[in-house]
Amino acid sequence: xxxxxxxxxxxxxxxxxxxxxxxxxxxxxxxxxxxxxxxxxxxxxxxxxxxxxxxxxxxxxxxxxxxxxxxxxxxxxxxxxxxxxxxxxxxxxxxxxxxxxxxxxxxxxxxxxxxxxxxxxxxxxxxxxx
Amino acid sequence: xxxxxxxxxxxxxxxxxxxxxxxxxxxxxxxxxxxxxxxxxxxxxxxxxx
Numbered sequence: 550x551x552x553x554x555x556x557x558x559x560x561x562x563x564x565x566x567x568x569x570x571x572x573x574x575x576x577x578x579x580x581x582x583x584x585x586x587x588x589x590x591x592x593x594x595x596x597x598x599x600x601x602x603x604x605x606x607x608x609x610x611x612x613x614x615x616x617x618x619x620x621x622x623x624x625x626x627x628x629x630x631x632x633x634x635x636x637x638x639x640x641x642x643x644x645x646x647x648x649x650x651x652x653x654x655x656x657x658x659x660x661x662x663x664x665x666x667x668x669x670x671x672x673x674x675x676x677x678x679x
Numbered sequence: 680x681x682x683x684x685x686x687x688x689x690x691x692x693x694x695x696x697x698x699x700x701x702x703x704x705x706x707x708x709x710x711x712x713x714x715x716x717x718x719x720x721x722x723x724x725x726x727x728x729x
Binding site: 551552553554566576631633642644645646659661662663664665666667668669670671672673674675676677678679 | 684685686687688689690691692693694695696697698699700701708710712
């Protein structure tokens with residue numbers, strides 16, 4: 550039975566999750582085999598805005614990240630997972646990245662070479678979509 | 680009688696820009712991910728990996 554949440558409840562859920570990111574959180578991309586409990590080898594590592602809630606906006610069902618610092622010298626590898634993590638490396642939000650049979654659909658695979666610059670120009674998170 | 684209530688799953692959206700070190704070419708990827716409440720299954724390799 551599907552559940553519909555009020556806008557207030559959805560905002561509270563989103564804020565509760567982003568609060569777990571704390572300050573100086575990171576957006577990391579990992580190779581295959583990554584789990585939320587044990588993120589795998591890092592392909593690229595980007596710093597989120599330094600504020601609380603991982604630098605995300607608060608008070609809405611969808612939180613928008615503040616400015617994200619590029620990784621100007623990526624380690625490289627094939628991106629399989631995206632992960633929002635605390636400054637200490639604890640994954641709070643974790644999702645798969647691949648072209649098919651994945652939680653993210655991409656038109657092409659995403660292979661990052663060592664030394665490439667990886668930037669994120671926009672990032673939003675919604676805890677409950679309804 | 681029991682009722683199983685399931686909330687809608689979360690979502691992450693982001694735009695990635697990859698600037699290639701060798702060529703300077705910029706590639707842009709719009710991505711949408713769904714956050715599930717359990718461990719995620721390992722994704723299948725993309726065509727470029729095969």
